[in-house]
Amino acid sequence: MIPTRNRSELATLAVRCALEQSGDDCEVVVADNGDEALTLADHPRLRHLPPPPQPLSMPDNWERALAAASGEWLMLLSDKYMLVPGWTGRLLALAESEGAQAVTYGYAVLRQGLPRGATDPTELARAGGRLALAPLAPVVCEPSRDLLRRVYFQAGRYAAFAPMLYTALVHRRVVQFASARTERFFFGPCPDIASGLQVLSNSDAVLRTNWPAVMVQYPSDDPEWSTGLSTLTGGRVGGRFFTELGERRASSADRLIASLIFDTLRTHAARLEPGLLDQQAWHSYAWEASREVEGLPLGSRYRTHLAMLRRTQGDGLRPRAAWIQLRAAVGYHTPRVVAQPLLRLLGRREGNTPDAVPKQVDVPSRDAALSRCAG
Numbered sequence: 520m521i522p523t524r525n526r527s528e529l530a531t532l533a534v535r536c537a538l539e540q541s542g543d544d545c546e547v548v549v550a551d552n553g554d555e556a557l558t559l560a561d562h563p564r565l566r567h568l569p570p571p572p573q574p575l576s577m578p579d580n581w582e583r584a585l586a587a588a589s590g591e592w593l594m595l596l597s598d599k600y601m602l603v604p605g606w607t608g609r610l611l612a613l614a615e616s617e618g619a620q621a622v623t624y625g626y627a628v629l630r631q632g633l634p635r636g637a638t639d640p641t642e643l644a645r646a647g648g649r650l651a652l653a654p655l656a657p658v659v660c661e662p663s664r665d666l667l668r669r670v671y672f673q674a675g676r677y678a679a680f681a682p683m684l685y686t687a688l689v690h691r692r693v694v695q696f697a698s699a700r701t702e703r704f705f706f707g708p709c710p711d712i713a714s715g716l717q718v719l720s721n722s723d724a725v726l727r728t729n730w731p732a733v734m735v736q737y738p739s740d741d742p743e744w745s746t747g748l749s750t751l752t753g754g755r756v757g758g759r760f761f762t763e764l765g766e767r768r769a770s771s772a773d774r775l776i777a778s779l780i781f782d783t784l785r786t787h788a789a790r791l792e793p794g795l796l797d798q799q800a801w802h803s804y805a806w807e808a809s810r811e812v813e814g815l816p817l818g819s820r821y822r823t824h825l826a827m828l829r830r831t832q833g834d835g836l837r838p839r840a841a842w843i844q845l846r847a848a849v850g851y852h853t854p855r856v857v858a859q860p861l862l863r864l865l866g867r868r869e870g871n872t873p874d875a876v877p878k879q880v881d882v883p884s885r886d887a888a889l890s891r892c893a894g
Contacts, residue, residue, distance in 0.1 A: 520584040523598040524552040530598040540602040550584035578705040595684040603892040606732035620690040625729035651877040667719040681715035697721040707783035716787040
């Protein structure tokens with residue numbers, strides 16, 4: 520499934536690559552949410568959902584793609600993702616041999632360094648760049664409940680090890696069971712995060728690999744290539760996104776990535792895993808959101824902290840969350856050499872051990888990068 524909006528050049532490449540690298544029993548569903556319909560060549564395995572009369576919110580467009588998909592196994596790809604030859608077949612064989620319902624994969628990253636605004640699909644397809652590729656790690660099988668607890672107990676940003684539909688091959692049974700419980704699969708302002716929570720809440724175990732089944736293509740460092748642009752800038756599109764989700768208004772806190780993740784986690788805990796609320800470890804996500812608040816202009820910082828405080832205290836008195844928010848604000852303005860030991864004394868928990876450092880190589884073309892990933 521490839522949801523896309525107004526990035527026809529990358530979407531065209533992603534669709535072409537998905538059709539070329541997948542087998543005859545694989546369909547590609549494109550959920551076109553753009554202002555103008557994509558022009559895609561006819562293909563027996565391609566299903567193109569045309570743009571709706573009005574653009575859908577991200578969760579609704581992803582849900583539309585999911586409803587149209589008929590496969591037994593499901594993956595969701597950004598329009599800047601390229602399937603790597605061979606790896607999806609290996610993931611599927613591994614999942615079926617182990618009787619698993621979900622298996623994660625990793626990414627290779629190609630940064631092409633093209634000029635800002637490069638939109639020629641031929642140029643994007645031919646350009647090489649700097650490829651970052653992590654060394655392969657052993658396959659690990661972990662209980663889903665253990666992974667779900669790690670998601671909530673880890674301070675800081677959302678844990679990348681969780682099997683989002685962006686980072687995993689997931690059996691349809693998991694998706695159907697989750698959707699039956701919640702009436703839809705994607706929810707909240709971060710549907711990718713929500714999908715990971717859904718998979719972990721509705722499966723027994725997850726096979727974790729870092730196999731490079733997908734290569735992410737960044738034509739340039741221009742943030743317009745990122746799907747998170749509207750929330751990063753806090754602009755008009757971000758406000759409209761929240762309006763579509765039914766929010767009365769979009770405060771500056773709503774436009775922070777960490778705050779969006781925080782909301783999605785909170786929604787999940789309230790609806791599916793109420794026991795996690797009792798342990799309060801998930802309030803550590805207030806740390807990252809509060810630090811981002813400190814990066815706002817002085818005039819809006821006070822109001823935004825109050826909005827964040829109201830959010831963390833909205834379902835009852837949570838002194839720990841307020842304490843985390845205060846430490847985050849103090850730590851933001853403290854030199855790093857002082858802040859790290861100080862925050863450890865104050866109870867700031869460290870995150871996971873970093874993954875192995877990716878190897879970076881120069882490649883002459885996008886196809887050469889894909890071949891390197893396949894090897």
